[in-house]
Amino acid sequence: MTMKKFLLAIFALAVATTVATAAVGISWTTVYGAYVHDAPNTTDYPSANNLLGTYNAIWQLIYAGADNLVEPIPVGTIPTAGGINGDYVYGDDVVWGQREIAIGGGSANDAPYNTTWDDWMLWQSGDQVYEDLGWATEGFVYQRVFEGTPANGSWYFETPVLALDTAYTAMGGPQVFNLDTGSAGFQPDTQITAIPEPATMGLLGLGALVMAIRRRRS
Numbered sequence: 001m002t003m004k005k006f007l008l009a010i011f012a013l014a015v016a017t018t019v020a021t022a023a024v025g026i027s028w029t030t031v032y033g034a035y036v037h038d039a040p041n042t043t044d045y046p047s048a049n050n051l052l053g054t055y056n057a058i059w060q061l062i063y064a065g066a067d068n069l070v071e072p073i074p075v076g077t078i079p080t081a082g083g084i085n086g087d088y089v090y091g092d093d094v095v096w097g098q099r100e101i102a103i104g105g106g107s108a109n110d111a112p113y114n115t116t117w118d119d120w121m122l123w124q125s126g127d128q129v130y131e132d133l134g135w136a137t138e139g140f141v142y143q144r145v146f147e148g149t150p151a152n153g154s155w156y157f158e159t160p161v162l163a164l165d166t167a168y169t170a171m172g173g174p175q176v177f178n179l180d181t182g183s184a185g186f187q188p189d190t191q192i193t194a195i196p197e198p199a200t201m202g203l204l205g206l207g208a209l210v211m212a213i214r215r216r217r218s
Contacts, residue, residue, distance in 0.1 A: 022136030025174035032185040033120035037155040042185040052119045058146040059099040065092030076195030079150045097130045147188040155188035
C-alpha cells in the first residue's frame, strides 16, 4: 500500500469513527429552584414563593432549528399545544423534551425518563439526561418554562441558548444545562399578552368615542 492510500484509509476510518460516535446528551435541570413571577427575590429558599406551590409547570428542552435562532412567541399570541414540532413552539424550533409537573411537584409525565421533582422543581428521581445517540448536527438548544398552562396574562421563562456538544458518550458524561445560574433560582419574567380581536378593538373604539362625546357635552 502506498503512503497516499494509507493516509486516505486512516482519514476514512477517522471520519467513520466520528460519525459513528456522534451523539448528544444533556442534563437539563435546576440547582436553586423555581420561584413565582412576582417573588420579591430568588434567594429566599425555603419560602412561600415556590412556583409549584401555586402553579403547575410546563418545562421544555427545545432545539433552536437549522437557523440556530430562538423563535420567540409572537407578540399578541397565546401559544397552543399540538404543533408539528411539539407544543408551544414556532418556526423551525423543535421540542426535544417536555416535562409537565402538577402543583406541589411529583411526576413530570415524561416517560421513558420518569423524572420526579419536589415543589421547588428540584430533581428527586428518574433520568434527567436527554439523549440522542444518533445526533451529529451542530446547533443550539434552550429551555422554556411556563408558569401554569399558557394563557392570556400568564408568564414564562426562557434561557439563553447552549451550543450542542455532539461528542457525547455515557462514560464521558452529559452536558449540564441548568435553568438557574450563580447562587439564585429563576422566575418567569415574560408575560403572554394577547392582542384583542378586531371585534373587541371595535367595541373599545366605540367606547372611547362615546366617552369623548360625553366630555364635549358636559
